[in-house]
Amino acid sequence: xxxxxxxxxxxxxxxxxxxxxxxxxxxxxxxxxxxxxxxxxxxxxxxxxxxxxxxxxxxxxxxxxxxxxxxxxxxxxxxxxxxxxxxxxxxxxxxxxxxxxxxxxxxxxxxxxxxxxxxxxxxxxxxxxxxxxxxxxxxxxxxxxxxxxxxxxxxxxxxxxxxxxxxxxxxxxxxxxxxxxxxxxxxxxxxxxxxxxxxxxxxxxxxxxxxxxxxxxxxxxxxxxxxxxxxxxxxxxxxxxxxxxxxxxxxxxxxxxxxxxxxxxxxxx
DNA sequence: TAAGTATGTTAAG
DNA sequence: TTAACCTACTTAC
Numbered sequence: 604x605x606x607x608x609x610x611x612x613x614x615x616x617x618x619x620x621x622x623x624x625x626x627x628x629x630x631x632x633x634x635x636x637x638x639x640x641x642x643x644x645x646x647x648x649x650x651x652x653x654x655x656x657x658x659x660x661x662x663x664x665x666x667x668x669x670x671x672x673x674x675x676x677x678x679x680x681x682x683x684x685x686x687x688x689x690x691x692x693x694x695x696x697x698x699x700x701x702x703x704x705x706x707x708x709x710x711x712x713x714x715x716x717x718x719x720x721x722x723x724x725x726x727x728x729x730x731x732x733x734x735x736x737x738x739x740x741x742x743x744x745x746x747x748x749x750x751x752x753x754x755x756x757x758x759x760x761x762x763x764x765x766x767x768x769x770x771x772x773x774x775x776x777x778x779x780x781x782x783x784x785x786x787x788x789x790x791x792x793x794x795x796x797x798x799x800x801x802x803x804x805x806x807x808x809x810x811x812x813x814x815x816x817x818x819x820x821x822x823x824x825x826x827x828x829x830x831x832x833x834x835x836x837x838x839x840x841x842x843x844x845x846x847x848x849x850x851x852x853x854x855x856x857x858x859x860x861x862x863x864x865x866x867x868x869x870x871x872x
Numbered sequence: 873t874a875a876g877t878a879t880g881t882t883a884a885g
Numbered sequence: 886t887t888a889a890c891c892t893a894c895t896t897a898c
Contacts, residue, residue, distance in 0.1 A: 606879050673880040674892045690892065706892040708881065764879050
């Protein structure tokens with residue numbers, strides 16, 4: 604479930620299980636074998652997340668830069684670790700725990716300078732304390748691109764994915780096809796503040812929930828969600844179903860090779 | 873067994 | 886705009 608909240612949670616979970624002491628590192632799948640050999644028996648000193656990028660710090664050796672992409676998965680377990688399957692790109696293990704990484708878009712040992720370059724090409728992240736929404740606003744307010752596309756652009760704002768984009772636009776009654784130029788500073792600030800809150804809760808619960816208390820299944824007297832993506836949402840993957848708020852039909856359309864979901868009734872142009 | 877899908881990104885045309 | 890990449894699961898035949 605790789606949106607930004609997942610990655611920040613992974614940073615914390617890696618440090619909790621492996622931080623401050625040596626780890627065994629292997630790459631059963633093979634693509635990370637050389638680097639794993641360098642890391643083996645070295646201490647994991649720190650972990651960090653920016654948007655959907657995860658960094659595992661190994662001091663002078665550098666950082667393991669991980670990006671899960673669409674399919675990447677991380678699985679933690681307690682020691683003793685079972686024999687790894689042949690798709691495990693990286694396994695870290697110590698006396699008490701192990702973690703398997705499968706299918707990442709990126710898993711590479713990088714130097715400080717390369718890490719800095721990654722930070723520089725990413726926008727502010729609602730989950731990084733001190734990150735400034737006005738840095739994003741400077742670009743958004745000048746853009747003729749749709750707000751739906753801007754929210755997915757990691758150079759503009761880091762960590763938002765297809766679920767948070769659809770949900771935050773619904774929560775603010777914003778038509779996804781409005782352009783950046785057309786938004787007000789107040790609307791953008793409200794989106795950011797809401798993302799901070801939603802994504803922090805996402806880190807806590809390790810899933811995305813966006814439905815306000817007054818619209819929950821219990822409050823509305825409707826059956827609980829059927830979708831299996833993990834959380835309770837208004838529009839994401841609810842195409843052609845009735846809107847939880849107005850009862851109108853949720854619409855879907857392709858936008859920049861991804862599926863967009865919105866409620867035309869609640870999200871007026 | 874094959875096809876389709878998925879919370880993502882990059883590079884080529 | 887399209888294809889490519891990585892994996893696992895579900896659905897269709």
